[in-house]
Amino acid sequence: MNPLATSLGRLSLESPVAVASGTFGTEYFDLFPQAVLGLYISKTITMEPREGNPPTRLYETEAGLLNAIGLQNPGLQGFIRDELPRLRDILEIPLMVSFSGASQDEFSQILETLEREPGISGYEVNVSCPNVEREGIAFGADPDVVFSLTRRLAALTNKELTVKLSPNVTDIAAIAQAAETGGATSLSLINTLYGMAIDWKTGRSRISRPVCGYSGTGIKPVALALTYKTAQTVRIPILALGGIFSWQDALEFFYAGASSIAVGTAFFSDPLVAVKLRDGLVDFLNSKGLSLKDIIGKVSL
Amino acid sequence: MISCKTLPLAENRQLNASYRVLVVRDAEMAANCRPGMFCELKAAVPEQERKLFKPVSVYGVSGDEVSFLIKVIGPGTASLAALQPGDPLQVLGLLGNGFPIVENKMVLLVSGGVGYPPLAYLREFLESDNDIHFLHGGACAEDVFPCDEVFTDDGCAGKRGFVTDGVDKLLAEKNIDVVFSCGPLPMLKKLAQLVAPLPHYCSLEAYMACGVGVCHGCAVPVGEDYSRVCKEGPVFEAAQVRWGEI
Numbered sequence: 163m164n165p166l167a168t169s170l171g172r173l174s175l176e177s178p179v180a181v182a183s184g185t186f187g188t189e190y191f192d193l194f195p196q197a198v199l200g201l202y203i204s205k206t207i208t209m210e211p212r213e214g215n216p217p218t219r220l221y222e223t224e225a226g227l228l229n230a231i232g233l234q235n236p237g238l239q240g241f242i243r244d245e246l247p248r249l250r251d252i253l254e255i256p257l258m259v260s261f262s263g264a265s266q267d268e269f270s271q272i273l274e275t276l277e278r279e280p281g282i283s284g285y286e287v288n289v290s291c292p293n294v295e296r297e298g299i300a301f302g303a304d305p306d307v308v309f310s311l312t313r314r315l316a317a318l319t320n321k322e323l324t325v326k327l328s329p330n331v332t333d334i335a336a337i338a339q340a341a342e343t344g345g346a347t348s349l350s351l352i353n354t355l356y357g358m359a360i361d362w363k364t365g366r367s368r369i370s371r372p373v374c375g376y377s378g379t380g381i382k383p384v385a386l387a388l389t390y391k392t393a394q395t396v397r398i399p400i401l402a403l404g405g406i407f408s409w410q411d412a413l414e415f416f417y418a419g420a421s422s423i424a425v426g427t428a429f430f431s432d433p434l435v436a437v438k439l440r441d442g443l444v445d446f447l448n449s450k451g452l453s454l455k456d457i458i459g460k461v462s463l
Numbered sequence: 464m465i466s467c468k469t470l471p472l473a474e475n476r477q478l479n480a481s482y483r484v485l486v487v488r489d490a491e492m493a494a495n496c497r498p499g500m501f502c503e504l505k506a507a508v509p510e511q512e513r514k515l516f517k518p519v520s521v522y523g524v525s526g527d528e529v530s531f532l533i534k535v536i537g538p539g540t541a542s543l544a545a546l547q548p549g550d551p552l553q554v555l556g557l558l559g560n561g562f563p564i565v566e567n568k569m570v571l572l573v574s575g576g577v578g579y580p581p582l583a584y585l586r587e588f589l590e591s592d593n594d595i596h597f598l599h600g601g602a603c604a605e606d607v608f609p610c611d612e613v614f615t616d617d618g619c620a621g622k623r624g625f626v627t628d629g630v631d632k633l634l635a636e637k638n639i640d641v642v643f644s645c646g647p648l649p650m651l652k653k654l655a656q657l658v659a660p661l662p663h664y665c666s667l668e669a670y671m672a673c674g675v676g677v678c679h680g681c682a683v684p685v686g687e688d689y690s691r692v693c694k695e696g697p698v699f700e701a702a703q704v705r706w707g708e709i
Contacts (some may be wrong), residue, residue, distance in 0.1 A: 187677035193467050205677075213688035216708065220670045220680040222515050227672065234679045234689065379513045407513055430672040431505075431513050433467045433555060 165453040166443060168200070168421050170399050171347030172322045173256055173283055175200030175422060178454055179412070179440050182377075182403050182426025183260040183286060183326070184231065188252050190429065194437045196255055200422060201401075204241075204249065206260040206288045209268050211237035215293060221359045221368040226378030226405070227427050228357045230371035232293045233262065238272055246279060256283035258322065262291060263301075266311050273318050284322025287315060287346075290353035292330060292375045302328045302353075305340035316345025324401060327351040327392070329381075334388050335395040342396045350401040350424070351392060352385045378427040381405045386418050393419025393459055407435060409442025419459040465558065465675060466491070469507055469551045473528065475544070479605045481534050482577075483544050487552060490527040495557055497564075498585035499666055499698045502556030503674040504531065506542040514539060516555055518671045518693070520645070522580035523587065532580040558674050559697045562664055565593060568640040571633065572597040572610075573654055575626055575646025579608045581666050582645055596633060600626025600650070627653045634658065644701075648709050655701040663701035667692050684708040 168178040177200035184205045196202070214234025221228045236244060238261075249257055259282050263269035269287065276282055289302030289311070301307055308325065316323055325341040327334055329352040338349055357376025359368040385404020393400055402420030406412055407428040415423050428435045447453060474486035485504075492502075503516030517539045522532040535544045546552060562585050570593045572582045579599055586597055597610040604620040607613050612629050613621025622629065627650060633639070634657065642658045644651055645666035655663060669681035669692040676694030683692055684705040690696060 185673070185678060187675070189465065189675040189677055192465050214679060214682060216684070217682055217689075218670055219682060220672055220678075225513075227515070229672075229678075229680060231679045231682075234682065427672075428513070430515055430674075430678065432553075433675075 163453070165447040166440070168454050170201065170322060170324070170401055170422050171284075173201065175256070177440055178416070178422040178443070179436050180401060180422055180424040181429075181436075182424045183288065185426035185429055188249070190433055191252065193433050196253065198436050198440045199255055201256050201258055202249070202253055203258045203260055203286055203424065204245070205235060206233055206262050206291065207235045207238055207241045207272070208233060208262055209238050209264070209272055211235065211240055212294075216370045218369055223357070223359055223376070223380070225380030226357075226376055227430070228359055228369055228374050228376055229354070230293045230369050230374035232371070233291055238275060242275070242279060246281065250281035253281075257281060258284040258286050258324065260286035260288050260326070262288040266314060269311060270314050270318060273315050277319055282321065284324060285315075285319065286324045286326050286350060287312070288326045288353070290326050290328030292328070292354055292356055292373070293371060299328050299330060302337065303331050305336045308337050309340040309344045312341045312344025312346050322347055324348045324350050326353055328353045329355050329384055329388055329404075335391050338392045338396050342398050346398060348399045348401060349392060349396065350403065352381070352388050352404045355381050355384060377405070379405050379407060382411060386414055389415055389420050390418040390461065406439075407431070409439045409446060412439055412443060413446065413457070416454060416457050417459070417461040419461070421458050465556065467553070467555045469553050471549050472546045472552045474548055475546055478532075481605050482532060483535070484522065484530050484532050485543060485546070485552070486528050486530045487554060488527050489529060489554070492529050492554075492557060493524045493527045496521055496524050496529060497561035498588050499561035499581050500557045500559045501581075501697060502531070502554050502558060503671070504543060505539070505553040506546050507551035507553050508542055511539065511542050515672055516553070516674060517543065518558070518674060520581040520666070520697075521557075521584055523584050532577070534577040555674055558693055560695065562643055562666070562698050564588060565641055568593045569638055570595045571630070571639045571642045571658070573599075573626055573630060573642065573644040573646070574610075575600045575650040576602065576606050578644070578646030578666070578668075582643060583608065585643055596637065596639075598626050598629045598633070600646070625653075626650065627657060630654060630657050651701070652706045652709060655704065655706055659702070664698050665701050665704070666697045667699060667704070668697070
């Protein structure tokens with residue numbers, strides 16, 4: 163009996179450890195075996211290729227990382243031609259493809275096109291990127307838009323449909339509920355918080371796009387609170403992420419109601435972090451005679 | 464093949480108040496290393512656990528020893544500098560493409576500040592088969608390292624002025640075939656203008672996170688769109704760099 167077995171909507175996962183879109187690539191499988199992970203989430207793609215934002219795109223703060231990558235990606239056709247065949251060859255774990263669009267029609271077209279491709283187990287609908295103008299967060303901040311978008315997409319697929327939510331909204335629970343009602347089979351949260359840094363010596367923004375995305379250790383309490391709040395509101399499972407570095411961090415998210423978690427920025431501080439996290443969870447659960455399912459959502463107040 | 468290892472520091476040698484040489488022993492890395500490649504380094508101490516690695520060019524290889532020349536700039540590099548022999552150092556590498564290797568050429572090496580190490584390593588690689596002129600510039604005497612001609616901003620060591628002043632003179636005197644460079648972006652930009660249309664390979668610096676090509680954080684305007692310093696670089700043909708956007 164695998165104490166880490168979990169599920170995300172329609173997917174059964176051998177490990178509750180996934181990767182945050184845009185922070186991971188198969189390059190890391192030179193460093194550790196992919197079975198450590200339960201789910202591979204690819205970098206967000208858009209209909210057309212995007213070259214991303216000009217440098218500087220990164221700045222490390224006191225407790226986390228600012229980024230303004232800007233959804234750099236080869237576009238839908240480039241992904242299908244160059245990356246998907248490679249991912250199909252390499253991956254032994256389920257592949258979830260993350261995508262974003264500039265209109266509901268574009269989201270639908272991307273999903274319809276991907277539906278024709280073998281080797282995809284599910285989709286992460288990215289309505290929460292803070293670093294682009296038209297795609298992303300413009301969609302994720304309005305419950306009515308999230309509802310109608312999710313409803314359209316849910317009608318197009320029988321695969322896992324995860325909506326990735328932004329923390330940069332007034333009421334995440336209303337948006338989570340809209341996605342669930344629309345037909346999302348799971349939610350992932352949180353995307354990056356808004357962040358900014360200025361060089362006090364020169365008065366210049368540290369990053370080319372001044373208000374950008376903030377991830378890493380400093381956002382963990384925010385992510386945890388939003389996971390808890392969302393879990394109190396919806397019945398579909400939650401893939402939680404935001405500042406998770408250790409198995410202890412992961413446990414907090416399971417108690418708050420997440421059924422799986424993703425590691426992102428932590429890979430940049432320790433490429434082997436997922437191995438340590440998975441092993442730590444196994445040891446902890448075995449020492450307590452528990453399985454993951456025994457603790458999900460069991461926070462005591 | 465990239466590896467991520469925690470290695471005991473073999474040596475930590477102080478050059479002056481700002482610069483130190485860190486040495487690790489790793490036969491595999493030493494065998495596969497080429498000038499221009501780099502590693503992501505981090506002191507394995509609790510306060511650095513959740514911090515990013517620092518990308519550092521390889522300074523030299525000798526037997527199974529791989530050395531890095533670091534400048535202490537902030538907390539990350541200060542914690543590297545504080546390591547004692549035997550202390551654990553996290554090493555993610557080898558990363559990057561490295562410089563092309565040439566033969567029977569008149570070679571010009573130009574470095575500025577902490578851009579010196581990859582060119583010092585390259586010189587070792589090239590000097591038996593090429594005629595080499597190595598120019599280096601720094602802000603002050605601390606930033607000066609062994610080479611053929613030195614320039615400092617205030618003239619406290621070598622000649623007063625920018626290293627690019629020396630390049631101008633050398634180009635008039637010698638038939639340079641190829642140029643290799645590493646240093647601050649303004650220096651590289653000026654140099655690219657001076658030495659064009661000669662073949663010129665420059666190693667670029669960028670703020671970096673993953674080091675392995677997944678995060679796209681270290682993108683620079685090279686070619687038609689952006690290239691990753693960690694993956695397609697750090698060495699680029701200067702003619703491919705869109706200097707106007709830097």
